[in-house]
Amino acid sequence: MASRFALPSLTPVARVRGVMGERLFYGLIGLVAVVVVWEATARMGLYKQSLMSLPSSILRVAIEDTTNGSIWPHIWVSAQEFALGFAAALVVGIPLGLAIGIFRRVDYTVNGLLAGLNATPNVALIPLIILMFGLGLEAKAVIVFLSAFFAIVVTTFTGVQATARRHLEITRSFGGSPWLAFRSVVLPSTLPFIISGLRIGAGRALVGVVSAEILSANVGLGHYIALKAQFLDTARAMFGIILFGLFGLFIGEGIRAVERRFEAWRPELH
Amino acid sequence: MTMPQHLALSARGVRMEFRNRTGNESSGQTLVALEDVDLDVPDGAFVSLLGPSGCGKSTFLKIVNGLIRQTAGEIQLHRVAKGREDAMVFQDAALFPWYSVTDNVAYGLVCAGVPRKEARKRAQPYIELVGLTGFEDRYPYQLSGGMQQRANLARALAVDAAILLMDEPFAALDAQTRELMQAELLRIWNAARKTVLFVTHQIDEAVFLSDRVVVMARRPGRIIADITIELPRPRALEVKRTQRFVEYEDQIWRLIAGDVRNAATENADG
Numbered sequence: 001m002a003s004r005f006a007l008p009s010l011t012p013v014a015r016v017r018g019v020m021g022e023r024l025f026y027g028l029i030g031l032v033a034v035v036v037v038w039e040a041t042a043r044m045g046l047y048k049q050s051l052m053s054l055p056s057s058i059l060r061v062a063i064e065d066t067t068n069g070s071i072w073p074h075i076w077v078s079a080q081e082f083a084l085g086f087a088a089a090l091v092v093g094i095p096l097g098l099a100i101g102i103f104r105r106v107d108y109t110v111n112g113l114l115a116g117l118n119a120t121p122n123v124a125l126i127p128l129i130i131l132m133f134g135l136g137l138e139a140k141a142v143i144v145f146l147s148a149f150f151a152i153v154v155t156t157f158t159g160v161q162a163t164a165r166r167h168l169e170i171t172r173s174f175g176g177s178p179w180l181a182f183r184s185v186v187l188p189s190t191l192p193f194i195i196s197g198l199r200i201g202a203g204r205a206l207v208g209v210v211s212a213e214i215l216s217a218n219v220g221l222g223h224y225i226a227l228k229a230q231f232l233d234t235a236r237a238m239f240g241i242i243l244f245g246l247f248g249l250f251i252g253e254g255i256r257a258v259e260r261r262f263e264a265w266r267p268e269l270h
Numbered sequence: 271m272t273m274p275q276h277l278a279l280s281a282r283g284v285r286m287e288f289r290n291r292t293g294n295e296s297s298g299q300t301l302v303a304l305e306d307v308d309l310d311v312p313d314g315a316f317v318s319l320l321g322p323s324g325c326g327k328s329t330f331l332k333i334v335n336g337l338i339r340q341t342a343g344e345i346q347l348h349r350v351a352k353g354r355e356d357a358m359v360f361q362d363a364a365l366f367p368w369y370s371v372t373d374n375v376a377y378g379l380v381c382a383g384v385p386r387k388e389a390r391k392r393a394q395p396y397i398e399l400v401g402l403t404g405f406e407d408r409y410p411y412q413l414s415g416g417m418q419q420r421a422n423l424a425r426a427l428a429v430d431a432a433i434l435l436m437d438e439p440f441a442a443l444d445a446q447t448r449e450l451m452q453a454e455l456l457r458i459w460n461a462a463r464k465t466v467l468f469v470t471h472q473i474d475e476a477v478f479l480s481d482r483v484v485v486m487a488r489r490p491g492r493i494i495a496d497i498t499i500e501l502p503r504p505r506a507l508e509v510k511r512t513q514r515f516v517e518y519e520d521q522i523w524r525l526i527a528g529d530v531r532n533a534a535t536e537n538a539d540g
Contacts, residue, residue: 166363166364167366172337173357175382184366
């Protein structure tokens with residue numbers, strides 16, 4: 001895979017594979033360490049097991065709820081809400097960010113609106129959105145959209161404005177069209193910024209999913225966590241939280257893959 | 271107005287004014303960057319524009335290239351049947367970091383509307399000519415400064431323009447690499463049979479490379495001397511240690527010394 005995109009003399013294929021193994025190895029060490037300390041401190045009675053649960057109990061309920069199938073609808077619904085809202089944020093946010101970066105008048109037109117929108121805490125909008133869109137998927141998708149959208153717009157237009165003048169000058173010097181300059185200069189130099197926007201946006205979108213589901217839902221991981229916590233089933237509440245963590249990890253890896261596909265031209269930092 | 275067939279470039283009365291942006295329209299000072307510049311460059315000649323910082327030599331090059339428009343005066347370039355009349359070799363950071371060497375070299379052709387695949391094919395001989403064979407798939411960050419400037423040169427050569435405009439292409443290189451690149455440039459110039467207009471502030475570079483050194487002064491930017499360099503060709507780097515060479519250097523230094531000192535103290539002030 002790696003060899004198709006970049007063959008840096010500094011990081012030959014063998015080393016790239018080594019690095020990937022290393023990443024996984026140290027990642028697992030970190031995970032195992034936390035789990036061991038958690039379990040040990042609980043068993044030593046350093047805190048109430050009913051408040052934090054135990055890794056072993058969480059594992060037990062995790063196996064239970066996945067084998068009897070009761071967790072799947074929650075995961076599926078949350079994933080749908082996230083996917084729908086996040087996709088909408090991409091489809092609207094990236095073109096809008098590009099337009100703001102390129103056209104001064106678009107910038108002036110939407111600047112105030114965006115700043116206002118950004119200053120409004122999304123949680124404050126949730127009751128209103130539920131009123132408008134109901135208790136179902138649509139309302140949650142809208143909340144996810146609003147949570148992710150702003151980060152994507154801002155990073156995208158910042159990226160456009162960071163385009164090197166020298167690079168734009170080259171296209172002009174050789175008589176290339178503005179459209180070519182957009183494709184061959186603006187887009188590639190903005191891409192790292194867009195990817196940062198995806199990262200930040202995805203994090204906020206997950207927060208959006210949880211907040212909306214905790215506040216009002218009868219299905220979804222946020223609802224699952226809130227419900228179990230109410231019944232003092234901390235093992236299941238923790239399981240829900242861990243599932244969110246895994247979800248975030250999964251999305252992060254997805255964005256990493258996109259990044260690697262498009263940014264073979266950038267040297268690895270370590 | 272027509273110009274003689276044997277000329278690649280003919281400039282008459284070129285004047286460039288910049289308005290000082292700090293003042294408002296009425297009180298803003300006008301800076302005369304170029305005043306009445308007349309210059310003829312014969313077909314196949316290697317002509318250098320030499321002068322201290324701020325003498326307008328790079329501005330003149332940009333006017334010829336069409337990146338900026340002169341306030342007054344006329345520029346005529348030798349018409350060619352197809353493609354561009356002129357091609358620019360930029361000073362630094364002039365390759366797209368997201369493109370491989372081949373795509374960078376092919377870019378001028380892509381700007382001219384050549385399909386990417388064909389442009390890449392047509393770029394290949396120029397990659398060979400500048401000595402980058404084997405580095406086609408490398409990205410700029412994987413190349414040394416000298417190699418980057420070879421690619422920069424190949425991109426300008428590949429569009430097969432009648433005149434090459436070179437804007438201090440070796441200024442960012444270390445002294446040894448610069449010497450090597452000067453010799454390389456003469457080899458390539460000899461092989462490609464191009465007209466070159468070369469901007470530099472380095473006296474030895476101008477004398478070594480050129481048939482003619484056009485000396486400029488600042489405030490306002492203007493031509494103060496046009497010196498024919500009668501050193502035999504082909505020239506090797508050893509020529510720099512000959513009596514004749516040193517005399518040329520002396521002659522030019524005496525022409526610009528006062529200006530260089532003024533420029534240096536001004537820069538120290540502000």
